[in-house]
Amino acid sequence: TDMNNMSNTLRTCYLYLDQTSRSFAAVIRALDGELRDAVCIFYLVLRALDTLEDSSSIPYHIKAPLLQSFHTRLYQPLWNYSESCEKDRQVLEDFSTISLEFRKLALVYRDIITDICWQMGEGMAEMLESKLFTMDDWERVNNMIFKPNLYCFPSFLIVIILIFYLFQYLNPLFYQPPQYCHYVAGLVGIGLSQLFAASGQEEEVIREDTELANSMGLFLQKTNIIRDYLEDQQEGREFWPKEVWGKYAKTLSEFTQRECMPAAVSCLNELVTNAMQHIPDVFTYLSHLHNPDVFTFCAIPQVMAIATLAACYNNTQVFRGVVKIRKGLAVTLMMEAKNMTAVKDIMARQTLEIAEAIKPEDPSASETHHVVKKVLRLA
Numbered sequence: 001t002d003m004n005n006m007s008n009t010l011r012t013c014y015l016y017l018d019q020t021s022r023s024f025a026a027v028i029r030a031l032d033g034e035l036r037d038a039v040c041i042f043y044l045v046l047r048a049l050d051t052l053e054d055s056s057s058i059p060y061h062i063k064a065p066l067l068q069s070f071h072t073r074l075y076q077p078l079w080n081y082s083e084s085c086e087k088d089r090q091v092l093e094d095f096s097t098i099s100l101e102f103r104k105l106a107l108v109y110r111d112i113i114t115d116i117c118w119q120m121g122e123g124m125a126e127m128l129e130s131k132l133f134t135m136d137d138w139e140r141v142n143n144m145i146f147k148p149n150l151y152c153f154p155s156f157l158i159v160i161i162l163i164f165y166l167f168q169y170l171n172p173l174f175y176q177p178p179q180y181c182h183y184v185a186g187l188v189g190i191g192l193s194q195l196f197a198a199s200g201q202e203e204e205v206i207r208e209d210t211e212l213a214n215s216m217g218l219f220l221q222k223t224n225i226i227r228d229y230l231e232d233q234q235e236g237r238e239f240w241p242k243e244v245w246g247k248y249a250k251t252l253s254e255f256t257q258r259e260c261m262p263a264a265v266s267c268l269n270e271l272v273t274n275a276m277q278h279i280p281d282v283f284t285y286l287s288h289l290h291n292p293d294v295f296t297f298c299a300i301p302q303v304m305a306i307a308t309l310a311a312c313y314n315n316t317q318v319f320r321g322v323v324k325i326r327k328g329l330a331v332t333l334m335m336e337a338k339n340m341t342a343v344k345d346i347m348a349r350q351t352l353e354i355a356e357a358i359k360p361e362d363p364s365a366s367e368t369h370h371v372v373k374k375v376l377r378l379a
C-alpha cells in the first residue's frame, strides 16, 4: 500500500491496523485495490465492536443497547466511545476517523459491513443476556420456552409437558444452537466472502455456501478459545463449552489446579478434536478461491490455527500460560501458505504431529484418530 497518496484519515486507519495486529496487517495490505481498504475498515470496525463486547467496565444495561445499535454509529460522523479501558480502546476513542473512511467505501461494501455488524451486535447482546443466566456460550441451546411449575398441573398435563421437553431436545428442528462462535467469527467469514464476491476478485459462489464461510471462522475462534483458557480465566471470562468441560470438572477454573491436570488435558484434547472437524470445510473453501492475494489472506490464519492446535494438544502448558507457536514457525507458515498444495501439506504435517501425541488411554483417542485419518485422506 502506497501510504503517500492516501488521505490522512485512511493512513491513520492503516496505522491502527498495524497496532491491532502487526503480522496480520501486512497480509491485509497485500490485498488488491478497493478490496484492501474495505477489509482494512471491516477489520477495524469489528475490532471496535469486539472491544465494546470485551469491556468489563461497561454494565450490562448499557452494553447490550450499545452492541445492538453499533451498526448505526457507522453513519454518525461524530460518534466516538471513550468509556472503555481495553488495550484496543483507541479504535473506539477515534471511531469517527474509521467511520469517515467507512462512508467513503462503495455502497456495496458499506451494506455488507453494516449488515454483519447488525447481526453480530444482536448476537453479542443475546449472548450477554444468556451469560447472565450462566449459560455456557460455545453452543447455546435456546432457553426452554417456559419452565412450568410441575406441581400445579394435573398429572396428564405433566406427561404432555415432559414429552414436549423431550421433543425439544431430541428433535434437531427445535434444537437451534445459535453458536457464540458463529456470532463473533462465523459472521466474519460470511461478511468477508461477500466482500470478496462484491469486489469481483472472487466468484459469486464463494458467498453462497455460508456453511463453509462459517467453518472458516469457527476453526479460528475455537482455536483462540482453546489457546486462551488461562488468559480468559484470569480476566473472569469463560468460553469453553459446558457440555464438554462439565464431563471432566464441576467448575472450569478447577483446571488451573495441579491435581486436576489429567482431567484438564482430556478436556483439552476433546476440544482440539472438535475444532479439527472444521478442516475439511476449510480445504473446500480455500479451494474455491482464485485470487492469489485473497487466498493468502484466508490461508495464513488457518495454517496458524492448525499449528496452534498442534502446540496445544496434550499440553499442560495451556493451563499454566498462553501457548504461542514459535516466531520462526509462524514466519515459515506465512511464507509457505501460498497455494492449495502447500496449505494441504502444512495441515497434514501438523495433523501428524497431533496423531503422534495421541495416548491410547485418552477418552477422545478414537475420535481424534478418526478426524486425523479424515484430514490426511483429504490432504
Ligand SMILES: CC(C)(C)CN1C(=O)[C@@H](CC(=O)N[C@@H](CC(=O)O)C(=O)O)O[C@H](c2cccc3ccccc23)c2cc(Cl)ccc21
Binding pocket: 020, 021, 022, 023, 024, 039, 042, 043, 046, 184, 185, 186, 188, 189, 190, 192, 213, 216, 217, 218, 220, 221, 224, 297, 298, 299, 301
Ligand atoms: C475472531 C476472528 C477469528 C474472526 C478474528 N480474526 C482473526 O483472527 C484474523 C487473524 C488475526 O487477526 N490474527 C492476529 C492474531 C490474533 O488476533 O489471534 C494477528 O496478529 O495475526 O483472521 C480472520 C480471518 C482472516 C481471513 C479469512 C477469514 C475467514 C473467516 C473468518 C475469519 C477470517 C479475521 C478477519 C477479520 Cl476481517 C476480522 C477478524 C479476524
